[in-house]
Amino acid sequence: MNMEVEWMKSVLLDEIPAPAPLGAVAGGHTTEILLNREAFEPIDLHFGALLERLNGQQNALLRFSGALVSRARRSGHSCLDLRRLADVGFAGEMLEGTVQEPCPALEGWETALKDCAVVGEPGEFKPLVLDGHGRLYLHRAWHDESQLAQAILARAGSSDAPVFDEELLQRGLRRYFPSENVDSPQALAAATAVRRRFTVIAGGPGTGKTRTVAMVLALLLEQAGTRPCRIALAAPTGKAAARLQESLARAHAELPFTDELKTRLPSEAGTVHRLLGIDPDSSRVRYDARNPLPVEAVVVDEASMVDLGMMARLFAAVPTSARLILLGDKDQLASVEAGSVLGDLCQAAAEAPGPFDRLGRAPLAECTVWLEKNYRFGPNHGLLALSRAVNAGQPDLALPLLAANSASALRGVALPVAARLKPALRQWVLDAFRPVVQANDPAAALQALAQARLLVALKQGPYGVEGVNALVEKILVEAGLVRAGERWYAGRPVMVTRNDYQLGLFNGDIGVILPAPDTGELCAWFPDPSGAGALRAIAPARLPEHQTVFAMTVHKSQGSEFDKVLFLLPDRLNPVLTRELIYTGITRARRQLELWFNEPILRAAIQRRAERTSGLRDALLAHAPV
16 A cells, blocks of 8 residues: 555544444444454545534444445445344455454344434435435435436336327338347337337347447437437447447448438437536536436436436436436446446346336336347357356356367466466467557557457456556567657557546547657547547647556446457456456457456356445335235
8 A cells, every 4th residue: 555545544543533332232342343444444434433523422333334334335335234234244244354243233223323313214314314224325325316216217107108100110110120020129129219218228248239229219210200309329438438429320321221311310429427517526417307408318328337326317317208218238347336226227127026016107127128139149159158157157157168268259268377477468469459559540549459458357466457557568668569668659558537528538538649640749549529530639748647558447348349358367356356347358358258367266256246235126116016
């Protein structure tokens, strides 16, 4: 840990009051055990101490609970589920590696929290909300979740269907879908998106989500006739938005659309942040329930990456008269921030017990269409079989596929020790990145960069993104392709890690460093949001926070696909290693995948699920028939 972090830790810890006994509620345990400073980050302890001060009296149980809520939030949970911790091992559930120590009993824990001035019931404006089902929320998270659940149910169950011409819709479906596919899930998804105000199209890579949306857009424009139809396309990151834009452009060119219709199809996609007009310097949002978006339809791709707060804002901003269509893969990694909205939504849709709710409205299940047929790979393709084995949590099916090495599309490799990693990577790196650093123009460099990528699970360490990117640069230097000691060199790929609204660069945007043709000065070249292959040049000194991106984490790769992927797992277990991470990493490969791994690590990761605690699924099922 660097000195700056250590200094911050010491300052925050100095502000935290000395531990006070937990008392009878905690079974006589003390905060010296449960408030283990190695188990929490300074911000968690600081938040717990703040709650205790706001409460007006010493209350170590409140301080402990606040620290747990803060830690849960940082870990991506919408709330803290007291039921999972009460009377069980503190270390086993939340704080791996700490002293195994039981938490308070649930009834006593809840009763003690209800007596605190800073803990309220749903609907009360208190820093913490105890929902009556053992879930403890930060007020903002509870508000976002409850508002989102209400908005989803209102859209899914609305009896006020959008105006559409069923005969015109049927003609369009017959035109865009061959006769043998007119009843396919893709056709059903397209029809559902026209008939309803809310649609979820769920499926993995290669199941035709983007192609289906292209047909949805055409059907909506046909329904509008000569009247303009305002449709917004969005994705969570700039990279995902660019990929949506490119995929739709290809689909538009391939599908049997008239020339007149092609001129009307929306061609530009942006980030959800930009769509909502979020001010980066404040919490203000241009579009919300009081000032809804001026649209008739909104399509959001890669919805699994949209966190709870952003999804709540999106639903609030889309007018109730407009259609909202979410696309995504529920089995991918959830959002970096708190929540697992798409996963909760799909789970609720799958578990909805009947065709109508008590009010006679069509339920969430009627709004959700599952695309399962893979059009990219045949049923026996190695990549498809591996992804399904991982998704099912079955390492005994996945490992033989990697061991066979019978197909060029899939190759399993024993992970080299850290000291041998550079020579082991050398040939793959030269084959993949020589075209990037030797490209003469930015378009060619970016095109070459999009063909292959190294994926890793971690940020730090010899098998992390920082270490692997350093190894790649050393390999390129030793091959005479890059000059040693230069920060800026021709062919260096960079990924933006912080939004810059003035420059129009966003977290996840990828560019390449190359000289300008007129001046010869090095510039960072990025695809222009206007599309059509346009590029824009930015002086390297003006770039927001960024990093070299020969290698990238699996989290950052979401929304991207590459022809060739080398997926490098670490040499030891880590909490981030789950089946969702493995699945997301291997499904970034369109044609070829090499997976470097140690068998015990891969086996453990496939068997471990990434669970996000929330109350959204229960809220969505609360009004379903029993």
